[in-house]
Amino acid sequence: MIMKINNLNYIYNANTPFEKKALDNINLEINEGEFIGLIGHTGSGKSTLVQHLNGLMKPTSGDIIIDGVNITTKDANLKEIRQKVGLVFQYPEHQLFEETIYKDIAFGPRNLGLNEEEIHNRVKESMELVGLDFDELKDRSPFELSGGQKRRVAIAGVIAMKPKILVLDEPTAGLDPSGRDEILGEIQKLYEQESITIILVSHSMEDVAKLVDRILVMHRGKLEMDGKTREIFRRADELESIGLGVPQITKFMKVFREKGNDVKDDVLTVNEA
Template identity: 65%
Template sequence: MSIKIENLTHIYMQNGPFEKVALDNVNIDIEDGDFLALIGHTGSGKSTLIQHMNGLLEATSGKIIIDGIDITKKGVKLTDIRKKVGLVFQYSEYQLFEESIEKDIAFGPRNLGLSEEEINIRVRNSMEKVGLDYETYKDKSPFDLSGGQKRRVAIAGVIAMEPKILILDEPTAGLDPKGRDDILGQIQKLHKDYGMTIILVSHSMEDVAKIAKNVIVMDHGKVALKGKPEEVFSEVETLEKIGLGVPQVTYLMRALKEKGFNVSQNAYTIEKAREELLKILLKDKQ
């Protein structure tokens, strides 16, 4: 399912003493099946933007067209849009409230008025999609889980609504390295196995470099850069002016290039850097 955003502007407290332009004439096209990373500093407009994508915020001006429907028009049933566009908030584990994992994940589907049989199928399927065994975890309290497992439950609760688009706001925030890798792995699997359109909000250049197909950089409510990861991360000076930088491994490769090593300075993942360094080692042995 595609998203087209045209000239989107959002102004908080418009015409008041604390007026703030959070989004300034934003234009974005997100194709069906894309894996888009949205990056930028706090206050850059990322969270405001994603809340527009399922109608949680009303645009000051502009259009948001989801699957051919302009959701900014009067009379559009936003509840139908929210069934298609699932949003997992930052620190989503704080939204868990039921006494068992099964009940928590079933909450959304039950509100759709589905049969108990269909609800059970959706709960099982969504738990499987995030790597939680149904029989092992269904009766456990969400509050007895690790931080990473709680995030999986929260994501499963959104997936159980069977959205066509999944938006995740900083899903790895506050997790240890293993928890972060586990969550990113499950998100990658969702995209690969089910072809979901995924929009990932992140501060981590390394996370974005690993998994995104396309990247949009936000700065002061505007789109500063957009393109493939290799295109965006080649704009080192622009990113540094914004205060973001590039993945650490990219700095390493650029330093090696300056020292005279024949490597690509645009390697932005450990895997790509390894390939470049292996080429040098193999060449030296020949």
């Protein structure tokens, strides 16, 4: 097991009139090599949860154990945690800042104190993993790139740290459909090529259906559902009751069938009625 979360709670603005419980007793186990989709409406707590996973936020209560280390203790080594758990934020391109793409991707590895040769190898490898041509682009400014390409540079910067767990928070937000498909395709490829655990956050069932083996559904701060992809969308009634209902599920199933998966007829009938 690579990650275990015990009774995790988080309250924003605790003990003020603006108090808001964003995570409500989350319990979760994740095994090495899983590809997981974390879905739920805006405001369900997805971002709050993932920011806990690399120590960026500290829980109000509860424990998070990553690779055998409790990261919620006072003396937790944040640098080590962030190397293990790479978090790609929403709109990560807003955090690009170096004058060349090379320098931007090299920033994290350089902070690890790696030598130039290792840094070079990591930059090259991670650019290739996200479909960016190293020779053509390494000396260009990240600010000259298209939105989708900038986002790949930002993702490459996280991959270059060689994290064991990669968390992507809405990696397709704001991209057009072709940009979206490209990024998702790169993520899929990355998963196939590297031995890595991926948590993909999305409010779109369609996006996660294309890729993941297991789905976590958040609702009002709770982990409402957790199961294999097939199992989750067999539970169409539950999804509907939390507003992730029929139109989304129908789309979701279409994608599922396109991938050549057989779907039980009764579920299809329910959703296409």
